[in-house]
Amino acid sequence: MCGIVAVTGYRKALPLLVEGLEKLEYRGYDSAGIAVIDSDNKKLVCHKAEGKLKNLKHKLDKKIISGSLGIGHTRWATHGKPVLRNAHPHCDWTKQVAVVQNGIIENYFELKTKLESEGIVFTSETDTEVIPHLIQKELNNLSNLNLENSGSTLLIAVRNVISDLEGAYALAVIWSGSPDSLVVARKQAPLIIGLGEGEFVCASDTPAITNITNTILPMEDDEMALLTPLGIEIYNSENERQYRNPISLRLSEQIVDKKHFKHYMLKEIYDQPQIAKNWIKQFLRNDESSLTSINYPFDIQFLKNIDQIQILACGTSRHAALVGSYLLEQYAGIPTNVFYASEFRYSPPPLSPNILTIGVTQSGETADTLAALNMEIKRRQSSGKESYKPNLIAITNRLDSSISRLVPNIIDISAGIEIGVAATKTFFGQLLSFYGLAITFAQIRKSKTHEEIDKMISNLIKIPPILEDLIISHNKISEELAHNFSNMKDVIFLGRGINYPIALEGALKLKEISYIHAAGYPAGEMKHGPIALLEKKVPVISIATPGNVFEKVISNAQEAKARDSYLVGIAPECEGTEIFDYLIPLPLIDEWISPLLTVVPMQLLSYHIAAHRGLDVDQPRNLAKSVTVE
Numbered sequence: 001m002c003g004i005v006a007v008t009g010y011r012k013a014l015p016l017l018v019e020g021l022e023k024l025e026y027r028g029y030d031s032a033g034i035a036v037i038d039s040d041n042k043k044l045v046c047h048k049a050e051g052k053l054k055n056l057k058h059k060l061d062k063k064i065i066s067g068s069l070g071i072g073h074t075r076w077a078t079h080g081k082p083v084l085r086n087a088h089p090h091c092d093w094t095k096q097v098a099v100v101q102n103g104i105i106e107n108y109f110e111l112k113t114k115l116e117s118e119g120i121v122f123t124s125e126t127d128t129e130v131i132p133h134l135i136q137k138e139l140n141n142l143s144n145l146n147l148e149n150s151g152s153t154l155l156i157a158v159r160n161v162i163s164d165l166e167g168a169y170a171l172a173v174i175w176s177g178s179p180d181s182l183v184v185a186r187k188q189a190p191l192i193i194g195l196g197e198g199e200f201v202c203a204s205d206t207p208a209i210t211n212i213t214n215t216i217l218p219m220e221d222d223e224m225a226l227l228t229p230l231g232i233e234i235y236n237s238e239n240e241r242q243y244r245n246p247i248s249l250r251l252s253e254q255i256v257d258k259k260h261f262k263h264y265m266l267k268e269i270y271d272q273p274q275i276a277k278n279w280i281k282q283f284l285r286n287d288e289s290s291l292t293s294i295n296y297p298f299d300i301q302f303l304k305n306i307d308q309i310q311i312l313a314c315g316t317s318r319h320a321a322l323v324g325s326y327l328l329e330q331y332a333g334i335p336t337n338v339f340y341a342s343e344f345r346y347s348p349p350p351l352s353p354n355i356l357t358i359g360v361t362q363s364g365e366t367a368d369t370l371a372a373l374n375m376e377i378k379r380r381q382s383s384g385k386e387s388y389k390p391n392l393i394a395i396t397n398r399l400d401s402s403i404s405r406l407v408p409n410i411i412d413i414s415a416g417i418e419i420g421v422a423a424t425k426t427f428f429g430q431l432l433s434f435y436g437l438a439i440t441f442a443q444i445r446k447s448k449t450h451e452e453i454d455k456m457i458s459n460l461i462k463i464p465p466i467l468e469d470l471i472i473s474h475n476k477i478s479e480e481l482a483h484n485f486s487n488m489k490d491v492i493f494l495g496r497g498i499n500y501p502i503a504l505e506g507a508l509k510l511k512e513i514s515y516i517h518a519a520g521y522p523a524g525e526m527k528h529g530p531i532a533l534l535e536k537k538v539p540v541i542s543i544a545t546p547g548n549v550f551e552k553v554i555s556n557a558q559e560a561k562a563r564d565s566y567l568v569g570i571a572p573e574c575e576g577t578e579i580f581d582y583l584i585p586l587p588l589i590d591e592w593i594s595p596l597l598t599v600v601p602m603q604l605l606s607y608h609i610a611a612h613r614g615l616d617v618d619q620p621r622n623l624a625k626s627v628t629v630e
């Protein structure tokens with residue numbers, strides 16, 4: 001989604017901005033631009049280009065732009081097509097103020113209509129363009145006051161303007177009248193300030209600032225800040241100055257290295273065994289005397305009163321939540337519901353006491369998930385009933401994100417920054433967190449015996465080496481199999497029980513990066529409609545792991561075979577699996593932990609199909625890494 005980077009200091013801003021934007025490319029975007037105040041003539045210089053950043057770099061090639069104050073942006077279209085005129089930065093009619101913005105200004109139309117009635121001509125269809133015009137108008141008003149400090153003047157102008165803005169946004173503003181002042185503001189969209197030596201940087205995501213500093217101050221909602229080479233001033237919505245200590249980025253948040261892999265996605269699939277090792281080390285404990293075998297960074301006493309769980313998430317995180325709900329209900333015996341965060345917000349179930357709400361989001365910034373959690377917190381607080389506590393946990397990969405500030409109890413999956421837009425290793429990390437929660441609830445509720453829990457734990461401990469071998473062998477197999485799929489138009493994924501969400505995830509991965517239509521179904525549901533689609537050109541990928549529903553899945557696969565579909569099985573080599581035209585073999589493992597393995601061929605197959613089709617695997621069209629608009 002849109003990315004912001006802005007800098008003020010002593011070095012030339014342009015290369016720093018371009019470097020920052022390169023680090024934000026993974027978020028997904030369709031145009032890019034920069035604006036710098038030229039130190040020679042104190043004029044605003046603005047350059048933009050449609051498409052990838054390389055187009056902007058090409059435009060900037062050989063341009064000498066001095067000036068150490070600038071803003072940059074990668075845009076993911078919401079209002080107006082992804083064309084040059086809509087790319088950020090946007091300037092006011094006098095070309096003195098430039099603004100980059102993430103999020104959506106909901107009342108822009110009303111503001112625009114008013115500005116147009118005053119004779120201001122708009123050059124884009126964006127919601128953003130109202131902001132620089134409004135700031136310029138404020139600057140004109142403030143000029144009568146003859147304020148001494150131009151930075152403060154800009155700060156006041158921006159403050160006056162944002163008090164009229166509705167929606168969720170993060171923005172950065174520069175003005176040629178104050179050639180070293182950067183003003184930034186945040187409302188429900190991420191923005192962090194990086195503290196360098198003699199320079200300050202602001203960005204919507206940490207990778208964009210690591211070329212300058214590893215020391216950050218995440219901004220809170222409704223805060224704004226003035227950054228100059230001499231320091232920063234942060235203010236809350238009451239215009240009170242805010243003071244707090246900076247924090248250091250963890251090493252995993254600083255390193256985004258592709259190593260020898262062709263794409264980040266492949267590297268991230270290969271990262272998974274290490275994530276399992278880290279999780280085992282961090283979360284499994286040997287302390288017999290403790291309440292549970294899982295090591296949480298927060299007090300879990302409140303979980304003892306929980307008798308129901310609701311999980312809010314989107315996309316891949318929701319699929320992890322579905323595996324989680326299976327574990328929580330079927331293993332730990334606690335009723336659990338999973339909601340699309342975007343639906344929950346507008347149609348939540350009736351309030352009930354003793355419910356635990358879990359938000360799942362790798363980015364920690366997904367607007368739908370944050371809004372749903374916010375709504376849930378507020379409605380519980382305002383219910384007036386003491387028993388309706390907002391018992392909350394969030395599972396995220398970004399400790400520095402908005403969800404970490406919203407939710408008190410965080411399970412950090414510590415997977416390291418994921419660059420591929422298609423989530424792989426963060427899904428895996430989310431699954432592990434749910435295994436931890438299921439063990440915890442099974443212990444608290446005594447729904448499983450010591451022996452059963454020990455068995456689950458020892459099976460989880462065995463995962464890393466099995467996974468390492470599996471990734472190597474499945475990588476080869478998937479590369480080979482990808483050739484058969486590259487001309488397909490529709491693919492069906494089937495799974496049952498704990499592997500049904502993996503079928504959904506397989507279909508989502510394939511759609512996202514290969515643009516092949518795919519759908520996942522519970523295998524037993526196929527005969528109730530989707531079977532009509534089946535024919536030779538519609539392959540069916542079935543997950544069949546020995547256990548509760550193995551024979552049923554094999555029978556469902558037979559039904560597909562009878563309709564001439566090409567059948568791929570993700571299953572062990574055992575009786576029954578000879579039915580598959582192509583077998584991606586699995587080791588014989590306990591069904592409870594099977595999703596940790598069955599997801600791997602899904603990821604690898606999608607990856608190789610997309611790579612074989614020559615597509616942009618890491619930055620698929622129209623998608624964004626963190627979806628910060630509703």
Ligand code: AGP
Pocket residue numbers: 314315316317318360361362363364365366369421422423424512623624625626627
């Ligand atoms: C995953 O491959 C997708 N890009 C997408 O569905 C994603 O899972 C969804 O947008 C939720 O993101 P989050 O985990 O950051 O909240």
